[in-house]
Amino acid sequence: MSTAKRVILAVLATLLIAGAALVYPWLARREAWIGATWQQPWLLLGLLVVPVVWYWGIFAQDARKPRLRLGTVSPLLTGPRGIRSHLRDLPGAIRAIAVAMLVLAMGRPVSVLRDQQADDKGIDIVVALDLSGSMRAVLDAKQSDLPGAPRIPKNKRLTRLDVAKLVLQDFIGRRRTDRIGVIVFGKAAYVLSPPTMDYPLLSQLVSKMSLSVIDGSGTAIGDALGTAAARLRRSDAISKVIILITDGDSNAGSISPEYAADLAAGLGAKVHTIQIGTADEVDVEDGVDLFGQPRYARQRFPVNPELLRKIAQKTGGEAYVATDAKALSDSMHDVLDTLEKTRFEASIASFEDLFPLLLLPGAVLVGLDALLRAWLLRRFP
Structure with a gap:
């Protein structure tokens, strides 16, 4: 066989093997290969070795085989010839394609699957929680009235903030x-947190809140509403909600509650107000006694239910008064029950590794190469 003919046959055999090796990956994930990205692109430089392996396994192999000099070969010309003599270059082509497939697999192709569109009902909510000093007032509650029925230490009396945190969580x-x-x-x-769907993190942040983290000497309801409205300004939800939880009257801040309510109404946000407690005297923890037990004093904190009703009415919301833990929990859930919900698409991007689809044909070709060399196309000597 002439050298030119041998080269042409070797190239054709290589192309056929490559095509056969790529059939399985293509049929298995046809659309996934379109737009696939390579996580380890620098490993694809290994493809430069493939031509070397191809040449070394086909043509350079002849130079590495031992030879026997004979006086004449004319008797051999009349000897039997089989198909195996024409397939001697097949293992070299198989080995080259096997190396190419394994190198491509190491490049780790990844496909971004078509986004899964989930039409979920949801709203954007901002909760404004009062951390003024009046939130240290006692709000006695039965264990069964608290969400999740948490264990309350003996002689422990929960404050308004303690109950509000449990209800909010x-x-x-x-x-x-x-x-x-x-x-x-x-x-x-x-x-504390912009609108998010990371509920575990948000719950953890709420659990760590205390009256000492900010200046609680005043109650800036207007600033709270204005800040909440600012967080909803870029919201794309049709329904926007602000839940204001407070136990006092507005007596601080640079924005009036009425103006802040106008800002919320301009955004289409409904403000639902929840007043904790009334203007009656309540117990407030006032240090500890000689035995280390908490000592309580009676105090009265001003409230302004009329202001909270005006804020709610101006924005189309509802005003609630919670005098105990159960009423506070019911008020929070009633807010959602009375709201229209808007649909928004939650786009969930998922990824799929495609390298196993290349690894399998590569491993099969390695095994086929070894099998052909050891059995069908074994050379002698």
Whole structure:
């Protein structure tokens, strides 16, 4: 066989083997290969070795085989000839394609699957929680009235803030498709978290809140509403909600509650107000006695239910008064029950590794190469 003919046959055999090796990956994930990315692209430089392996396994192999000199070969010309003599270059082509497939697999192709569109009902919610000093007032509650029925230490009396945190954490834990943010306020307002669907993190942040984290010498309701409205300004949800939880009257801040309510109404956000407690005298922890037990004193904190009703009415929301833990929990859940819900698409991007689809044909070709060389196309000597 002439050298030119041999080269042409070897190239054709290589192309046929490559095509056969790529059939399985293509049929298995046809659309996934379109737009696939390589996580380890620098490993694809290994493809430069493939031509060397191809030449070494086909043509350079002849130079490495031992030879026997004979006086004449004319008797051999009349000897039998089989198909195996024409397939001697097949293992070299198989080995080259096997190396190419394994190198491509090491490049780790990854496909971004078509986004799974989930039409979920949800709303954007910002909770504004009062952390003023009046939230240290006692709000006695039965264990059964608290969400999750948490264990309360003996002789421990929960404050308004303690109960509000438990109710808010339960409220967060019950959500599935709502984006929730939290604002805390005392003499000024601060963003604890922008609207998010990371409920575990949000619940953890709420659990760590205390009256000492901000200045609680005032109650800036206007600043709290204004800050909450600012967090909803870029929201694309049709339904936007602000839940204001407070136990006092507005007596601090640079924004009036009425103006802040106008800002919320301009965004289409409904403000639902929840007043904790009334203007009656309540027990407030006032240090400890000689035995280390908490000591309580009676105090009265001013409230302004009329202001809260005006804020709710101006924005189309509802005003609630919670005098105990159960009423506070019921108020929080009633807010969602009375809201229209908007649908928004939650785009979930998922990824798929494609390298196993290349690894399998590569491993099969390696085994086939070894089998052909050891059995069908074994050379002698």
